[in-house]
Amino acid sequence: MIFDFVIVGSGPAGCVLADELSKNGFSIALIDRASNDKPHAINHFFCPYVNKSPNYYTPVFSDEMGGNSLLWHSKVYLLSENEFKNYSWPFRYKELKKYSNILSKKFKINKNLMVKSERKNDLYYRYSHRADFRNIYKYLNIKQNKKIKIFKEFSPVKLKIINNNVKNVIIRNTKNDLENIEVNYDLIFCCGGLGNPHILLNLLEKKNKNLGKFLSDHPHINLGKIKMSELPEFKKILKPNIKLNLNIKTNEAALIVNSRKYFCGIQLDYKIDPTRKLLRLFIKIKNLKLRIFLRFFSFFVRKINGLFHMVGALWKKYYKYSFEYFFSQSPSIKNRIYLTNNLDKFGLKKIDIKWDLQNEDLKNYINLIEKSSKNKKILINKDVFLRKFYKNGLAGQHPSCTTKIGKNHNDGVVNKDLKLFGYNNMYVVGSSVFPYNGYTNPTWTIMTLALRLAKKLIKIR
């Protein structure tokens, strides 16, 4: 079997690429290790190729064609110019914006919404948009596309590389069937922020020294207590899914605060959700009956918690709302992934994840919290922050920087065109190529990078 392009991973990155390349007449092999292409209820799995991670770091896997677009909250906006410039991307923001505009047209979204922001009384607000699609594989009708051959529940297990050109990809399924795919032009990895370094560490003999290092994320934490009477003050940064008995029309905006390279976004959220801890447990549990039980149990706990706070609010005793902070993270050599000797169901080595908030992160987060709460004191120090984060924080949903973009092979794993340093026809797309993890949710930027790569490949092939 020979295909012009072989794409591994059918999430937002892989689907945008496959769609664009196929519509320009190229044949595509789209390979995904997921076993489903129908929605299923119990779909937050712990990544099956991860052996171990800290309990506060819970990367999820949907096991569905379309990747994690099945699980996401469809919140789309482009990486801001400020983040882009601070994080030394090796091309210009103008170029990123140009492809974001083309993508907006394709997805019928007003292009200005992707970069909308506002400065008011010294405060900076960033707007985002809820896209009206969920699973991108279905939205783009990938299954019905005649130019795309789908290999569901397959993973590459070996590459044949001659003179730095990949010629063949050997793929395997769980029944141990092997297929040999010949690559006419290029092989593109779109396996997600952890999936990309995982597969590359397994398949490449010649590995870049930065591969798998600098794992960064987008830690979330709820802090502060806000009275009902104070809510109108924060109406701009209220999440639209918060149902209020106040007559407030909500926009999707976040208040952004930064100090040098560090950024945080702030939105008003419900008071700390006790089911977050259950969510961590749910993701890590394998037994189906236990998973179903936990799902129902979490549902009841959330309802009871809501009721408790509703009644409490009547007496103005309990505060129902808090601030949700989400932070950028500085890449650290201490945060990284390693290959282990345990194998996944395709015979690939699983990875261990080492990830934590570093001292520099904590120092800056406290600084940003103080800066953001001038008139609304949130007294917190590093120890309290860490305790709260380990107890109730969220991380692992936006793994980034493990195959980062750079000017040369000492500085990055892929070049400015997302081509792997040291190889002629292998590319990587996903948050793993980000040089730095900002406050902006990553998917629209990932899709923009995928479209940019597709257009470049169409030109040269």
Ligand SMILES: Cc1cc2nc3c(=O)[nH]c(=O)nc-3n(C[C@H](O)[C@H](O)[C@H](O)COP(=O)(O)OP(=O)(O)OC[C@H]3O[C@@H](n4cnc5c(N)ncnc54)[C@H](O)[C@@H]3O)c2cc1C
């Ligand atoms: C609960 C949740 C909420 C989120 N909300 C938002 C949001 O509101 N806005 C936002 O911007 N982002 C959000 N995200 C993040 C978003 O889901 C990801 O950024 C996005 O899905 C990444 O796209 P991707 O194509 O790079 O990777 P993925 O969507 O992870 O897709 C990777 C694909 O590669 C496949 N794969 C992996 N390894 C292999 C292998 N060895 N062989 C074959 N196939 C392989 C996987 O099965 C998967 O289908 C959220 C994530 C979660 C979990």
